[in-house]
Amino acid sequence: MSKRIVCLRHGQTLWNVEHRFQGHSDIPLDETGVAQAARAASLLASLRPTLIVSSDLQRANDTALALGRVVGLDVAVDKAFRERGGGQWEGLTRDEIAARWPEEYVAWEAPDGEPVGDVAARVAAAMRRWAAEVDDDGLLVVVSHGAALRLGICELLGLPEELWPALGGLGNCSWSVLQEGRKGWRLLEHNAGTLPEPISSDDRPETQV
Template sequence: MTRMRRVLCWRHGQTSWNAEKRFQGQTDIPLDSTGQAQAEHAARLLATLEPDAIVASDLRRAADTAAALARRTGLTVEHDKALRERFGGPWEGLLNTEIQQRWPEEYVSRRIPGGEEMTVVGERVAEAVQRGLDRVPADGLLVVVSHGAALRAGINRLLGLPAAHQEVLGPLGNCSWSVLEEMRSGGWRLLEHNAGSLPEERVLGDDR
């Protein structure tokens, strides 16, 4: 069976703000030592998939995560600002507990006053993915290195999930990834979500 194009959506490694549970948004926070180690470990695994292209957010935590894979594959990373994290307005830099205290209703609904709507994030990330796909062959693999909320919004958009069902997918852990595969009938299907290891062929179902 001919393989269709795939997109591997890879979240960046840990930062100090992740560890402190601070809202990062588009604030440009670098990887911490744990995040650097996570990126190197994941890159060793992902390099075995022989990706055809890598596109990444230009924020340092994503760019440096992507660079770890680029060093192992010899690929050049293309940076796309459309892959940046959701803009968090007044929430950026605050602890989750501080946000919950100041904006209890908005915290539950995840609607940020003065921040970016998730539908807007999903559109721009999906558009960036489509641009990246221009760089891979018909059976190729594109690695997209971005941020937790941005990737989930983009995946929701690519899968065509309605707004009422967009919480079905759980969050991505640091340096975890999700894999989408193009369908012959059009659109995309989800093969893996929040993965940190490569699947063994024998555990894949007969419907492959």
């Protein structure tokens, strides 16, 4: 056996429903999101996690706590697992962003926002750091956000940035599974846990379908 990482996206929020850029804004789970977190917890508990770490934002932390309650583990908090900072876009809908910043919308680079390379580097570094805390056959669950997780996974896999769009987005309370091998990390599952459905997150528009 070798160590694994489950990358779990938080449950639904009202801003997800309204297609608003959340970023670092601390938006709570809505009623659907709470139910999604409970369902994900019941499924992931069978994998017997050994360590759970979440973003410090409440939508991720509350999702992580639902799993922690089921498996009897405390949840560690790491700000490095926050969503990509959205700068001036936070709180705005995609239509509002496209109307005000058409060029930046196409590039998906928010004014005063966090560059994708910086997000990928900080999330992947945090994954490596926390994975080092579990045994060789251990399971780390990282509860974070759509763009942050997708970018961190791409970096951890060693994909060149021009190939990052090849990996699709994560739905609310869906997860990806990474396993450490002799030649590095590999992706075992991606966006698992639900049937294919439209995705609403802070990630690039092309990852939303």
